[in-house]
Amino acid sequence: MTVHFKQVTIVGVGLLGASFGMILKRRGLADRVVGVGRSPDNLKVAAQRGAIDAFEQDSATAVAGAELILLATPVDSYAAHLTAWKRVLKPGAIVSDVGSVKGALVARMEALLPGGVHFVGAHPVAGGETSGAGAAAPDLFAGALCLLTPTPNTDAGALETVRRVWDAAGAVVRVMDPFVHDRILGAVSHLPHVAAFALVNALTDLQAQTAEDGTLLDYAGSGWRDTTRIAASSPEMWRDICLENRDNLLRMIDALERRLQRFRGLIDDRDGAELEREITKARDARRTMTTAHDARRRLP
């Protein structure tokens, strides 16, 4: 069974929001898609590319008639939005999101909504270091995971509606507890981002120390490029993720530190045998990962 909306409002028409709009329009899931954003230029691009039918700069006006509202702005902005919309949201409306952190945030959002309006936390694991409506694509979520994070308060019908929209987008939907979500994503996404940010900033420091050797980056190959690709992600978004998933991330940075210190110790001690074992452990684990990842991308 498919799902259909008279009006959907997308708040934040960046890469994820605009791609979502393109899917709604192309698949005929919504009669009217309204976009809300700070940049008129980006909203115009979104309209030209068929992601939205109309746009507003005031979000309270834009969400008034919507049956589904998608929050696709940095998570730090959610509370202010929901507070401003309290009196205008339509009974039965569903507020969902695309944020990379869930945990306690979901319960905070539930508490800010009036009775009869439903919150459904969602996190499509897609996107990356590109941004803006200009980079949007209707197949962005095809084969990608979309994690839905209901709580005991979540309306079952609203959850099912959101699940159907993501099914229609071609995403592989999984349902999990919001706190489990943050432990998992902390490990496989947030920690690698912090590692990539730190690695790039370390290179800037090393460049300052070895200025007489020329520009280090002139010698960077594909290994460097791939390892640091995600460091080009949005600072505003990643600031919020770091702060929202603080406790998990502190513990996970400590785990990375311990492994880095182990490498340092083995190199310092010139312990070739143990060093080879540690690298073999990483290589074997990485190969298993590739298999798991590739298997999922082959799903319908």
Add this chain to the structure above:
Amino acid sequence: MTVHFKQVTIVGVGLLGASFGMILKRRGLADRVVGVGRSPDNLKVAAQRGAIDAFEQDSATAVAGAELILLATPVDSYAAHLTAWKRVLKPGAIVSDVGSVKGALVARMEALLPGGVHFVGAHPVAGGETSGAGAAAPDLFAGALCLLTPTPNTDAGALETVRRVWDAAGAVVRVMDPFVHDRILGAVSHLPHVAAFALVNALTDLQAQTAEDGTLLDYAGSGWRDTTRIAASSPEMWRDICLENRDNLLRMIDALERRLQRFRGLIDDRDGAELEREITKARDARRTMTTAHDARRRLP
């Protein structure tokens, strides 16, 4: 002016060695290419793919008549090879390599060669986590950097000959001091590898801590895949690189630690403004890198 050899011997016919052989044969740079390796199966693949004309398991026999010998085995093996070849190498022969570390290694190799035989250190920055003759390709080095690392003892004619071979392979050749090489590659290649190894092993630790949440890797996206891709590299090769570039690498791991600790501190303190500045610094530096990298790949 092109270069031509009656016989070239490639010691270690893996990804780099076999790709080099394919170039020599296809471009008509050598009448005969002899491969040396431990795995008969891999040598047969190299012969079938046109990378070598013949193969030997004993390297001293294989290098006896060669004008150019390419070392493409882990750097730890170089000294044993050169010692075994002392009495068989042809006067005027050139021994070169494809190793990822240079520094003091180059002078050690020079000292092991008999008079009239020349060492020219070379490092084509290509390859990665694939391996074996089956993965070789004649365009592997096209547009890639190849760093030549002469010392005051290096024969100018031998350096010029090696440069011409790499020119013919389509590589972008740069000449630099062996110690400068190790500082640069330590920063842009060796440190990212150690970071990727540590990150993968940290994830294995986090998996053990959060076993009840399921398999973390089932939720890994393209960010994780790219950030850790180079962790699937050869343990034997990377053990040697870590040990050979030990002093630079210890200093560089410390630089990464400091930046990681800075992130940890800012997250712990909930310092959103400073966190955003630190991430912006990384993002901007990473964007500059992309530009530098892409500019080089556009070279002829």
